[in-house]
Amino acid sequence: MAQVxxxxxxxxxxxTWCGLALRALGRxxxxxxxxxxxxxxxxxxxxxxxxxxxxxxxxxxxxxAGHATGSGEPGLADAVRAMAHGALIGARGNxxxxxxxLLRGMAQVLADADVPHGDGPALRLALRxxxxxxxxxxxxxxxxxxxxxxxxxxxxxxxxxxxxxxxARAAYDGARAALAATPDQLTVLxxxxxxxxxxxxxxxxxxxxxxxxxxxxxxxxxxxxxxISGPHARVGDREAMAGAVDRPHARVRAVDAQAGxxxxxxxxxxxxxxxxxxxxxxxxxxxxxxxCADATDTGGPAFEVIYLLEAxxxxxxxxxxxxxxxxxxxxxxxxxxxxNVHVHVDDAGAAVEAGVEAGRPYRxxxxxxxxxxxxxxxxxxxxxxxxxxxxxxxPGEGLAGLYTEAGATTVLARPGEPPASGELVxxxxxxxxxxxxxxxxxxxxxxxxxxxxxxxxxxxxRVALIPTRSAVQGIAALAVHEPERRFDEDVVQMTSAAxxxxxxxxxxxxxxxxxxxxxxxxGDVLGLIDGDVAVIGADVTSTARTVLDRMLxxxxxxxTLVVGDEAPETVAAHLEAHVRDTYLAVDTTAYRGGRQAxxxxxxxx
Numbered sequence: 039m040a041q042v043x044x045x046x047x048x049x050x051x052x053x054t055w056c057g058l059a060l061r062a063l064g065r066x067x068x069x070x071x072x073x074x075x076x077x078x079x080x081x082x083x084x085x086x087x088x089x090x091x092x093x094x095x096x097x098x099x100x101x102x103a104g105h106a107t108g109s110g111e112p113g114l115a116d117a118v119r120a121m122a123h124g125a126l127i128g129a130r131g132n133x134x135x136x137x138x139x140l141l142r143g144m145a146q147v148l149a150d151a152d153v154p155h156g157d158g159p160a161l162r163l164a165l166r167x168x169x170x171x172x173x174x175x176x177x178x179x180x181x182x183x184x185x186x187x188x189x190x191x192x193x194x195x196x197x198x199x200x201x202x203x204x205x206a207r208a209a210y211d212g213a214r215a216a217l218a219a220t221p222d223q224l225t226v227l228x229x230x231x232x233x234x235x236x237x238x239x240x241x242x243x244x245x246x247x248x249x250x251x252x253x254x255x256x257x258x259x260x261x262x263x264x265x266i267s268g269p270h271a272r273v274g275d276r277e278a279m280a281g282a283v284d285r286p287h288a289r290v291r292a293v294d295a296q297a298g299x300x301x302x303x304x305x306x307x308x309x310x311x312x313x314x315x316x317x318x319x320x321x322x323x324x325x326x327x328x329x330c331a332d333a334t335d336t337g338g339p340a341f342e343v344i345y346l347l348e349a350x351x352x353x354x355x356x357x358x359x360x361x362x363x364x365x366x367x368x369x370x371x372x373x374x375x376x377x378n379v380h381v382h383v384d385d386a387g388a389a390v391e392a393g394v395e396a397g398r399p400y401r402x403x404x405x406x407x408x409x410x411x412x413x414x415x416x417x418x419x420x421x422x423x424x425x426x427x428x429x430x431x432x433p434g435e436g437l438a439g440l441y442t443e444a445g446a447t448t449v450l451a452r453p454g455e456p457p458a459s460g461e462l463v464x465x466x467x468x469x470x471x472x473x474x475x476x477x478x479x480x481x482x483x484x485x486x487x488x489x490x491x492x493x494x495x496x497x498x499x500r501v502a503l504i505p506t507r508s509a510v511q512g513i514a515a516l517a518v519h520e521p522e523r524r525f526d527e528d529v530v531q532m533t534s535a536a537x538x539x540x541x542x543x544x545x546x547x548x549x550x551x552x553x554x555x556x557x558x559x560x561g562d563v564l565g566l567i568d569g570d571v572a573v574i575g576a577d578v579t580s581t582a583r584t585v586l587d588r589m590l591x592x593x594x595x596x597x598t599l600v601v602g603d604e605a606p607e608t609v610a611a612h613l614e615a616h617v618r619d620t621y622l623a624v625d626t627t628a629y630r631g632g633r634q635a636x637x638x639x640x641x642x643x
Contacts (some may be wrong), residue, residue: 047148047202048166049117051250053102056095056121058246065089066242070348073232076224077132077367078342078382083235085464086131090138091243092458093128094121105303109336118145126378127346127401127455132367133236135344135380137243139175143168158198161205165192177358177368182223184236185371190216191244203251210244210256217241234403258527293468339365339382342405343389347377349397357396371583401452426521426528427471427532430512431457431479434634436598437509444516453635456483462490466499473500473525475532477515481507481569502529507569508541509631510598510641539598539643540589543636544582544605563637579609582638583616589642590621598641599628605637 063070063084070084097120101112124144125138147164169192173185194212198205220234221227227234245256354370354377361368365383372378379399383389386404393399428446432438438448447469449457466474474494478487484505491501496597502525505511515532523531547562553571558564565573565585572588575581586597597617601610610628617626631639 047161049102049112049113052114053098054118055247055250056098058249059243060088060091060095062242063091063239066239070235070238070242073230073238074235075230075232076226082131084132085460086134087137087236087239087243089130089458089460089464090125090128090134092460094125094138094141096128096458097121097124107121115149118148123376126372126376128458129371129378129380130344131342132369132380133184133239135371135378136172136175136236137240138378139172139369140168140188140240142371143171146171146560158201158205161202162192162195162198165195165205165209168192172371175369175371178366179222179372182220182227182631183234184240186220186223187213187216187234187237187240191240197205201251203248204243206247206251210241210248213237213241213244220606265329283331288627315423338482339367339384340406341384341386341389342367342380342382342570343386343402344378344380344405345370345390345393345399345402347379347393347399348375349377350375353396357392360392360395361389364392381573401450401455404530422520424469424471426473426475426525427469428475428477428516428519429462429465429469430477430509430516431462431483432507432512433435433479433636434600434602434632436630436632436635438632440629441512441516444519446516451480451483453633456480456486459486459489459493462487462504463493466490466494466501467497471499474502475515475519475529476501476503477506477512477536478503479506481505504529504533504536506536508539508543508639508641509600510541510639511536511539513598514539514641514643535643539641540568540592540594541588542572542585542640542642544578544585544638544640545636578606578637579612582609582613582640586616586640586642588615589640590617590624594621594624594642596641596643597624597626598639599626600631600634600639600641600642601628602631602634602637602639609638 044197067088070087071081074081074083085308098117101116105112109561122138122142125134125141129138144164144167147167148160169185169188172188173179176185176220179185190211191209194215195205195209198208217233219238220237221232224234227307248254248256249448347354347357351373352602357379358368358370361370361379361381361383364385365381367380367382369380370377376518381389390399390402390404428444429449430441430446431449432441433451433453435450438450441448449461449465451457462476462478466476476487476491478484486504487503491503494501504515506515516534518531518535520528520531543566545566547558547560547564549560551558553564553574555564555571555574558571558574563575563578563581564571564577565581569586569590573581573584575584590597597613599610599613614626614628617624
């Protein structure tokens, strides 16, 4: 069914574009993953682009939901800023990081008060700003990547006269032509017989932009370049594509990678027109030659490091120089105090320490590429699937460590940043098991987790979703997990343990509001039992003690405390002593939760 076209670039057009682009990347994800050969052939460019855009689309939907109870719709500035922010905090891999900067560049123009409305000229300016800002974010730009495709789209748009639909179509056509030429600019693409994966993803996003403004579905031509050369040059044939990328220098999947670097416009060390002085350069290999031994023996950094960073501009400038000396594939995007940092290094600790010196890094993700595998082009033997695994969403680093020690694959949920369904699907894949038990550990994530479970089942993985509403219920479920039991029996036992655990949390009210316990003021301490406010107090420790007493009136054998970084240091010791002195035969276990939304989580089972 044709999409109703948007006349101007307003908030609704932003929402429509995000939805269509997410759908387009979903359709093209596997194809893009399969042609990911540069700068690290770890086969996840399409997935990383999808997850980044999913975060952007979720942020836009949140803006519309916030206006649902009021009058009218959000303004263009609100929508594009939300889109850019969502992409920034959810950016995955090289390609996702650069896509986030492209969206941020567009948002800077479209949110400008001097731009009266989002018409054709405004879109031309936005596409130019996007391409230029993305190129500036990359330490050593390389032609033949997504940066080249973005610049070509902006160049073509500048030549177009007319409304947003006309400009978007010109940008799309320019991007497609540039994408087809990428193998002539990068030897590794020419050898593998593919186009740039990041650029292919951008073409899909621009195709969605055309559809948003014209209502016409943009479909790839049968002659659209995916595989471009070699004995498998039947363009558009999926089997041919798979055959082409199985050749040397093509797709090598890193089975341990969570969000690796991929073809997104940043050079691996020794490959690129702007390599730093003194860097070893890879010799050129003839397009029709076999593997170039010298080019593959040099290797590359062992780790991909990504984190969000709160820092000022001056500190980030120093950070860029520091990280550029440590490794390669450096991309730093963002602004206004919040940045997304991406780099490939051998010393992951030094990269994180550099972030600590610059400001406050968080959501730190370190991926080990696998020495001698991804960078050398040698395929490692496929890892045998485990029979069963547990995937759990956890609210802080402390619990992530606890769950990991218990054998679970974890997804970290930062305060105000719930994981998207695609991120949960990635975790299920990363668990690499035939059977997976999924613990969302949050009532608000039940629909997201259900969607992820459904997608994983479609991929042939048997998934059981246990509707845990708190991390303490997840701990109880994990405690009785027995991989040797039959799957159904194990799920029943885990579900029973979670259901027998009452949960509570202690938080600080952010504003005045009505609650089930009365009216609270900003700064009040709230005690929630099973999701409802039960206690309003002024002190964290006394409020927590009151909550605990109410929970234990109904009985209990074990109290679990998960203490956040912002909670008083003595609260756990005080509550443990209170339980020991007041409730006979009740044991207490305390854990450090790290940076989490709640000051304290309490479980009673």
